[in-house]
Amino acid sequence: MTIQTSHDALDRRYGGLQPAIDLPLTPTIELMLRHRSVRSYQDRPLAPGALEALIAAGQSAATSSNMQAVSVIAVQDAERRGRLSRAASGQAFVAQAPVVLCFVIDQSRHARIGRAIGADLFALPMLDSFIAGISDCAIFAQTVALAAESMGLGTCFVGNLRNDPEFIAQELNLPPQAFVVFGLCVGYERPPETGIRPRLPQSVVLHHETYSDAGEAEDLARYDAVFSAHETAQGRPAATWTGRHRDRFASTVYLAGRDRLRRILAQLGFPLQ
Ligand SMILES: Cc1cc2nc3c(=O)[nH]c(=O)nc-3n(C[C@H](O)[C@H](O)[C@H](O)COP(=O)(O)O)c2cc1C
Numbered sequence: 131m132t133i134q135t136s137h138d139a140l141d142r143r144y145g146g147l148q149p150a151i152d153l154p155l156t157p158t159i160e161l162m163l164r165h166r167s168v169r170s171y172q173d174r175p176l177a178p179g180a181l182e183a184l185i186a187a188g189q190s191a192a193t194s195s196n197m198q199a200v201s202v203i204a205v206q207d208a209e210r211r212g213r214l215s216r217a218a219s220g221q222a223f224v225a226q227a228p229v230v231l232c233f234v235i236d237q238s239r240h241a242r243i244g245r246a247i248g249a250d251l252f253a254l255p256m257l258d259s260f261i262a263g264i265s266d267c268a269i270f271a272q273t274v275a276l277a278a279e280s281m282g283l284g285t286c287f288v289g290n291l292r293n294d295p296e297f298i299a300q301e302l303n304l305p306p307q308a309f310v311v312f313g314l315c316v317g318y319e320r321p322p323e324t325g326i327r328p329r330l331p332q333s334v335v336l337h338h339e340t341y342s343d344a345g346e347a348e349d350l351a352r353y354d355a356v357f358s359a360h361e362t363a364q365g366r367p368a369a370t371w372t373g374r375h376r377d378r379f380a381s382t383v384y385l386a387g388r389d390r391l392r393r394i395l396a397q398l399g400f401p402l403q
Pocket of ligand 1: 165166167168169221286287288289290291312326327
């Protein structure tokens with residue numbers, strides 16, 4: 131699939147429900163509009179220096195209070211990728227991608243610094259510090275993903291790396307107060323390319339001045355039709371987006387163990403006070 135113009139990219143992003151944008155789009159925005167999660171990779175390594183370039187891009191993102199509460203573990207060893215894949219519900223692409231970047235909310239570094247400077251960092255275990263660290267991880271990782279796409283690489287996040295945090299901590303030799311929030315697979319896509327997955331219409335997402343859900347039900351019905359047609363075209367079941375809420379939030383099957391997360395986080399050194 132080749133996207134010719136920004137209007138084409140917008141059309142695909144919204145499946146025909148796109149907003150009117152009377153502006154030329156920048157190359158960066160066009161790249162963003164073309165994002166797709168890639169779940170099939172060639173057996174081809176990244177170029178030398180590519181990993182370091184991606185991390186430099188990620189480290190350039192904003193970070194809460196400049197506390198930089200992120201560590202990244204780059205897993206390239208095939209056997210370890212296989213073990214990560216099995217821990218992540220057996221998703222094959224995790225073993226296939228040449229690099230799996232594991233994004234760690236790393237409060238262990240803060241704790242070591244606290245000990246070194248003789249300060250009682252009593253606010254570190256508080257929920258707000260955790261939210262700040264998780265935000266840092268997400269912003270860092272998305273910046274890496276965008277940088278990777280700008281280099282012709284494909285990516286896919288792996289939230290399922292949270293299924294078994296104790297195993298992951300052992301596998302990656304994590305200290306206490308360090309937790310893998312998600313992985314990011316990076317590599318060259320194996321054709322055929324997947325399609326651009328349509329997003330909610332902006333009428334549902336963008337609110338002006340104050341929140342409003344006026345017209346939401348009608349717009350969601352239109353999105354359901356677009357989403358379902360896209361899924362069918364990709365060879366997946368023709369589920370509606372709203373219908374998927376039942377699997378996602380009316381059951382814990384999807385969570386594959388992540389319903390235990392609060393207790394496990396406390397054991398790993400995140401009491402979330
Ligand atoms: C934090 C996070 C975790 C994710 N975890 C997984 C995962 O474990 N497996 C997977 O196949 N996709 C995963 N994804 C990818 C989403 O399913 C994907 O972004 C979404 O369906 C939209 O599709 P698109 O990225 O192709 O536009 C994850 C995405 C995010 C942001």
